[in-house]
Amino acid sequence: MASSSVASSPAAKFVKTHFDLPSNNDNPHPKILSFSSSVSISSQNFHIRRSNSPAAVLLPVIKASTFTALESADISVSNTNPKLGLKPTILVSEKLGEAGLELLRRVGNVDCSYNLSPEELCAKISLCDALIVRSGTKVTRQVFEASKGRLKVVGRAGVGIDNVDLQAATEFGCLVVNAPTANTIAAAEHGIALLAAMARNVAQADASMKAGKWQRNKYVGVSLVGKTLAVMGFGKVGSEVARRAKGLGMNVIAHDPYAPADRARAIGVELVSFDQAISTADFISLHMPLTPATSKIFNDETFGKMKKGARIVNVARGGVIDEDALVRALDNGTVAQAALDVFAEEPPPKDSKLVQHENVIVTPHLGASTKEAQEGVAVEIAEAVVGALNGELAATAVNAPMVPAEVLSELAPYVVLAEKLGRLAVQLVAGGSGIQSVKVVYRSARDPDNLDTRLLRAMITKGIIEPISSSFVNLVNADFTAKQKGLRISEERVVIDSSLEYPIDSIQVQISNVQSKFASALSEGGNISIDGKVKYGIPHLTRVGSFSTDVSLEGNLILCRQVDQPGMIGQVGNILGESNVNVSFMSVGRTAKRTKAIMAIGVDEEPDKETLKKIGEVAAIEEFVFLEL
Numbered sequence: 001m002a003s004s005s006v007a008s009s010p011a012a013k014f015v016k017t018h019f020d021l022p023s024n025n026d027n028p029h030p031k032i033l034s035f036s037s038s039v040s041i042s043s044q045n046f047h048i049r050r051s052n053s054p055a056a057v058l059l060p061v062i063k064a065s066t067f068t069a070l071e072s073a074d075i076s077v078s079n080t081n082p083k084l085g086l087k088p089t090i091l092v093s094e095k096l097g098e099a100g101l102e103l104l105r106r107v108g109n110v111d112c113s114y115n116l117s118p119e120e121l122c123a124k125i126s127l128c129d130a131l132i133v134r135s136g137t138k139v140t141r142q143v144f145e146a147s148k149g150r151l152k153v154v155g156r157a158g159v160g161i162d163n164v165d166l167q168a169a170t171e172f173g174c175l176v177v178n179a180p181t182a183n184t185i186a187a188a189e190h191g192i193a194l195l196a197a198m199a200r201n202v203a204q205a206d207a208s209m210k211a212g213k214w215q216r217n218k219y220v221g222v223s224l225v226g227k228t229l230a231v232m233g234f235g236k237v238g239s240e241v242a243r244r245a246k247g248l249g250m251n252v253i254a255h256d257p258y259a260p261a262d263r264a265r266a267i268g269v270e271l272v273s274f275d276q277a278i279s280t281a282d283f284i285s286l287h288m289p290l291t292p293a294t295s296k297i298f299n300d301e302t303f304g305k306m307k308k309g310a311r312i313v314n315v316a317r318g319g320v321i322d323e324d325a326l327v328r329a330l331d332n333g334t335v336a337q338a339a340l341d342v343f344a345e346e347p348p349p350k351d352s353k354l355v356q357h358e359n360v361i362v363t364p365h366l367g368a369s370t371k372e373a374q375e376g377v378a379v380e381i382a383e384a385v386v387g388a389l390n391g392e393l394a395a396t397a398v399n400a401p402m403v404p405a406e407v408l409s410e411l412a413p414y415v416v417l418a419e420k421l422g423r424l425a426v427q428l429v430a431g432g433s434g435i436q437s438v439k440v441v442y443r444s445a446r447d448p449d450n451l452d453t454r455l456l457r458a459m460i461t462k463g464i465i466e467p468i469s470s471s472f473v474n475l476v477n478a479d480f481t482a483k484q485k486g487l488r489i490s491e492e493r494v495v496i497d498s499s500l501e502y503p504i505d506s507i508q509v510q511i512s513n514v515q516s517k518f519a520s521a522l523s524e525g526g527n528i529s530i531d532g533k534v535k536y537g538i539p540h541l542t543r544v545g546s547f548s549t550d551v552s553l554e555g556n557l558i559l560c561r562q563v564d565q566p567g568m569i570g571q572v573g574n575i576l577g578e579s580n581v582n583v584s585f586m587s588v589g590r591t592a593k594r595t596k597a598i599m600a601i602g603v604d605e606e607p608d609k610e611t612l613k614k615i616g617e618v619a620a621i622e623e624f625v626f627l628e629l
């Protein structure tokens with residue numbers, strides 16, 4: 001390793017860098033001799049940002065070709081030896097298709113080291129610029145710490161990135177990219193394979209024959225044709241499973257609170273409620289992401305609602321099922337059979353009752369494991385990693401890209417407001433109504449052309465999409481993700497007469513053509529509509545539907561619509577107090593005296609079901625909703 005000396009011009013903002021080079025003294029290492037004030041170089045090696053561009057470009061590696069670009073950006077570079085190459089080192093820690101490896105080898109030194117222990121991974125990582133993993137490598141905070149700032153991109157060759165500590169990656173300025181589309185068909189085909197194998201006892205019968213038996217009566221199966229399949233999660237994989245199941249003559253219904261009904265209708269699938277799906281289906285196939293909302297969503301209570309003898313397939317994530325509850329449901333016959341590709345802990349413990357259960361068939365997370373999918377995923381991830389190493393904005397980036405400090409510092413509180421308004425608005429949508437159209441209205445004294453709203457729009461998109469999908473949304477991928485999900489986000493900038501000091505006066509988020517869990521959130525035009533402002537640096541909710549309110553968006557929120565009469569604040573406050581729920585803010589907005597009012601209550605803790613029920617029982621309260629921020 002050699003250190004560069006950097007002669008900075010007086011206009012230079014900050015320069016402190018070192019270049020990793022082969023320790024070969026014949027090769028002179030590069031020096032940046034001078035650069036203009038329009039460019040700043042961060043302390044992270046090779047992260048070069050143009051301070052005059054709205055979104056900074058992340059250039060994690062300086063290669064010979066990049067020097068040319070630097071020179072055209074008014075950075076003069078000398079003493080470089082183009083033949084030197086400055087190749088990045090790319091560690092591939094799990095099996096990756098050859099076509100992807102080939103692409104990687106063209107730009108970097110590729111180190112394929114499989115089955116590394118956590119300690120071995122940490123030991124190697126400080127010598128690597130990129131790391132490519134599948135689901136078997138845990139990319140923990142320790143890995144980022146051990147990389148000492150050298151690791152610039154982590155590529156997940158697949159969809160789920162629950163094995164990568166995204167928070168740590170972002171803190172360490174490391175970009176994470178994934179390959180979300182190339183294994184969709186493989187996962188769907190595996191779901192169908194498990195469905196058919198389960199129904200006809202293929203695995204059990206195979207094991208029995210290999211044990212020398214011939215048990216034709218024991219392994220009589222059930223037919224698929226004419227049976228009802230509930231697809232839980234109608235995204236990329238779920239919709240492909242549905243399409244194939246229809247081809248098998250099954251009656252397919254689906255539950256996905258956020259999927260557009262017309263996409264389902266187009267392949268002859270009816271979208272139904274969660275309870276309707278699980279109570280009417282003979283077969284239930286899981287395709288939702290693992291999020292806090294779906295964690296253990298299949299539990300004693302929901303198994304109890306299923307049709308007796310239902311059969312379950314899971315190629316999504318093990319964590320959506322309470323595995324102990326599934327064992328109980330299998331033992332008491334509520335669930336006749338299960339076919340599982342994924343587990344809460346992988347690999348599951350050797351003595352797992354679920355794995356050993358005679359009515360369960362299992363595969364070791366093989367959903368994405370076809371030759372075709374692995375080649376596709378390998379190319380998709382290699383292109384994303386190479387692009388990131390070249391400083392391009394990646395369409396499948398899953399954590400925050402760098403934004404110029406000055407833009408970020410001005411917009412920071414509005415970024416929080418934008419995400420919270422999106423998160424809040426989506427929670428007001430009633431299950432079953434697909435979101436298609438969102439309108440954002442910014443009121444600002446600034447010239448619309450001087451207001452870069454991409455970051456805000458991205459954060460609103462993030463707030464709307466993340467609670468309901470496995471997607472990770474940021475500045476780079478927000479528009480792409482919204483489009484993929486059939487979500488149209490339109491923006492309007494309204495110039496108002498107020499101080500130019502602040503970039504924005506207020507933000508309004510409208511969701512059209514949906515039903516709301518809280519009818520008062522609907523504006524006169526029938527859209528869910530909420531407004532927010534930043535006050536004293538803190539995001540506030542200032543309007544819900546046609547009611548004014550003023551509550552800081554911190555902690556959680558209860559919205560109640562009530563008849564405007566004395567004593568309401570006290571009554572609800574007492575109920576919360578009795579349950580030891582601390583009220584942080586309270587605001588009442590009304591249309592006119594003693595008519596209807598909306599009470600917005602900020603709470604530090606999440607009230608339990610009993611407490612929420614008591615609030616609903618207060619006679620003057622006409623509707624209420626609990627929202628997590």
Ligand SMILES: NC(=O)C1=CN([C@@H]2O[C@H](COP(=O)(O)OP(=O)(O)OC[C@H]3O[C@@H](n4cnc5c(N)ncnc54)[C@H](O)[C@@H]3O)[C@@H](O)[C@H]2O)C=CC1
Nearest residue numbers: 160187233234235236237256258288289315316367368468
């Ligand atoms: N076993 C394997 O090897 C593989 C597993 N997967 C997993 O399959 C799952 C689906 O992947 P994709 O279809 O690519 O993702 P996706 O994001 O395209 O689809 C997920 C769908 O679930 C829906 N959803 C969110 N919350 C829901 C809820 N509470 N109830 C019902 N639906 C809900 C979303 O609206 C979305 O339409 C993910 O968990 C992914 O990690 C994906 C590929 C391979």
Ligand SMILES: O=C(O)C(=O)COP(=O)(O)O
Nearest residue numbers: 134135136158159160368
């Ligand atoms: O893409 C996904 O989400 C998967 O679950 C596939 O995982 P794998 O790459 O086969 O370890």
